[in-house]
Amino acid sequence: MKRRSRISPDRAAELFALVLDRLREVGYEALSVEAVAARARMSKATIYRQWGGKPGLVIAAVRSLGPLDVDGIDTGDLRDDLKAYVAQYHLVAAMDHGMNRAVAQAVHRDPRLRAAVREAVVEPGLAALDAILARAVDRGEVAAGCPALPYVKYMLIGTLGSEIHLGEAVDLGFLHGYVDHVIAPALGLPPAR
Amino acid sequence: MKRRSRISPDRAAELFALVLDRLREVGYEALSVEAVAARARMSKATIYRQWGGKPGLVIAAVRSLGPLDVDGIDTGDLRDDLKAYVAQYHLVAAMDHGMNRAVAQAVHRDPRLRAAVREAVVEPGLAALDAILARAVDRGEVAAGCPALPYVKYMLIGTLGSEIHLGEAVDLGFLHGYVDHVIAPALGLPPAR
Numbered sequence: 001m002k003r004r005s006r007i008s009p010d011r012a013a014e015l016f017a018l019v020l021d022r023l024r025e026v027g028y029e030a031l032s033v034e035a036v037a038a039r040a041r042m043s044k045a046t047i048y049r050q051w052g053g054k055p056g057l058v059i060a061a062v063r064s065l066g067p068l069d070v071d072g073i074d075t076g077d078l079r080d081d082l083k084a085y086v087a088q089y090h091l092v093a094a095m096d097h098g099m100n101r102a103v104a105q106a107v108h109r110d111p112r113l114r115a116a117v118r119e120a121v122v123e124p125g126l127a128a129l130d131a132i133l134a135r136a137v138d139r140g141e142v143a144a145g146c147p148a149l150p151y152v153k154y155m156l157i158g159t160l161g162s163e164i165h166l167g168e169a170v171d172l173g174f175l176h177g178y179v180d181h182v183i184a185p186a187l188g189l190p191p192a193r
Numbered sequence: 194m195k196r197r198s199r200i201s202p203d204r205a206a207e208l209f210a211l212v213l214d215r216l217r218e219v220g221y222e223a224l225s226v227e228a229v230a231a232r233a234r235m236s237k238a239t240i241y242r243q244w245g246g247k248p249g250l251v252i253a254a255v256r257s258l259g260p261l262d263v264d265g266i267d268t269g270d271l272r273d274d275l276k277a278y279v280a281q282y283h284l285v286a287a288m289d290h291g292m293n294r295a296v297a298q299a300v301h302r303d304p305r306l307r308a309a310v311r312e313a314v315v316e317p318g319l320a321a322l323d324a325i326l327a328r329a330v331d332r333g334e335v336a337a338g339c340p341a342l343p344y345v346k347y348m349l350i351g352t353l354g355s356e357i358h359l360g361e362a363v364d365l366g367f368l369h370g371y372v373d374h375v376i377a378p379a380l381g382l383p384p385a386r
Contacts, residue, residue: 105301108294147374155348155375181340182348186375 007042007050015040015047016061024098028058028106028113055116062103063120068092070128078136079184079192085132086175089125089160126153141189148186155183200235200243205257208233208240212254217291221299221306226250248309255296256313261285263321271329272377272385278325279368282318282353286363319346334382341379348376 007015018039022031033054037044051057073084092100107114133149136142142149155178180192200208211232215224226247230237244250266277286293300307326342329335335342348371373385 101301108298108301147370148378151371151375154371157350177340178344178347182344182375182379185341185381186378188378 007046011040011042012060013064015042015057016064019057019061020065020099023058023061023102027102028054028110031058033057053112055110055113058103058106058113059116059120062099065092065099068121068125070125071131073128073132074135076139078132078139078141078187079179079189081132081136082179082183083176085129086156086160086179087172090170090172090175129153129156136187142187146187148188151186152183155186200239204233204235205253208235208250209254209257212250213258213292216251216254216295220295221247221251221303224251246305248303248306251296251299251306252309252313255292258285258292261314261318263318264324266321266325267328269332271325271332271334271380272372272382274325274329275372275376276369278322279349279353279372280365283363283365283368286353322346322349329380335380339380341381344379345376348379 015036018036019031022036031054033047034044036057037047047057051060068088070085070088073081073088075081075084103113103117107117129152133142133152137144137149160175184192208229211229212224215229224247226240227237229250230240240250244253261281263278263281266274266281268274268277296306296310300310322345326335326345330337330342353368377385
């Protein structure tokens with residue numbers, strides 16, 4: 001029986017650091033899995049077995065920077081949940097502009113990376129948002145038929161994506177104001193305390 | 194005195210069609226001004242004199258498809274102005290997905306094209322939106338101190354940019370619903386008639 005060595009968390013962290021360095025320095029396209037494997041003294045086959053290829057490896061490296069912990073948000077209050085939600089994205093967006101830009105560029109050009117980002121980042125983020133909204137409806141904070149409900153994700157994309165679109169830095173107070181002055185009134189929540 | 198030939202509108206239209214074809218087929222980066230000039234039987238110097246270079250030429254070609262006529266919007270009613278505004282963007286977005294994607298990709302990679310798009314498309318669009326909102330404040334439709342006013346552009350970016358971010362097609366009824374159910378309540382407008 002062939003023994004398959006598992007990659008230890010320390011080895012994975014070392015590999016991810018190399019991947020993120022290359023991502024910042026040369027961008028996604030020029031990043032070579034082979035070169036990264038050589039520098040980490042791992043076999044390319046091990047990397048492919050573990051992460052499936054370049055898109056999977058890059059996403060694992062990006063996610064290793066810090067979990068986008070939106071699944072755990074459940075304060076019992078919709079306004080507070082939404083503020084916690086935007087704060088999580090803000091943390092990640094503020095963390096590493098160079099890397100975020102490299103990934104945003106690559107996503108446009110590489111359909112496999114786009115699909116991987118969608119599956120690993122976009123979908124879980126939207127599912128967490130749906131869960132937050134569903135709990136608010138269950139608690140009676142928002143009417144089930146509220147016509148603004150299907151639009152909440154678009155409202156959030158506007159602010160969370162604005163840095164890329166308008167080249168503007170957005171601070172957390174601005175994002176919290178967006179929850180108070182845009183999302184809350186559209187959903188019929190009472191004015192901010 | 195050296196005579197400088199002006200480019201006739203017909204010749205420009207012919208050139209723009211060639212540029213847009215190449216943009217769809219090979220993308221922005223691989224598009225060669227020299228090759229396009231040769232096919233249009235124009236000198237490269239004439240093109241550079243008229244449009245300054247590749248970013249200017251590509252933007253002129255994209256804009257030739259149809260004006261984003263948001264400057265002219267002034268119905269006397271904020272809700273109607275906003276619906277006309279999103280309808281203009283919707284027209285352009287629906288017109289040519291392949292080309293929009295090619296430009297969106299190129300904008301991420303080429304700072305000169307990014308600056309040119311910002312100057313030729315983004316800034317005039319935002320200025321027209323500011324004018325629409327300022328007139329609504331002047332008419333007393335919206336309070337001058339309404340805390341949602343600075344957020345309107347972000348609300349719009351969310352829907353208008355959603356196609357790129359979520360890979361979803363957005364129809365005009367959905368965009369009009371966004372005005373009715375999100376932007377209007379945030380700005381304190383009375384319910385839709």
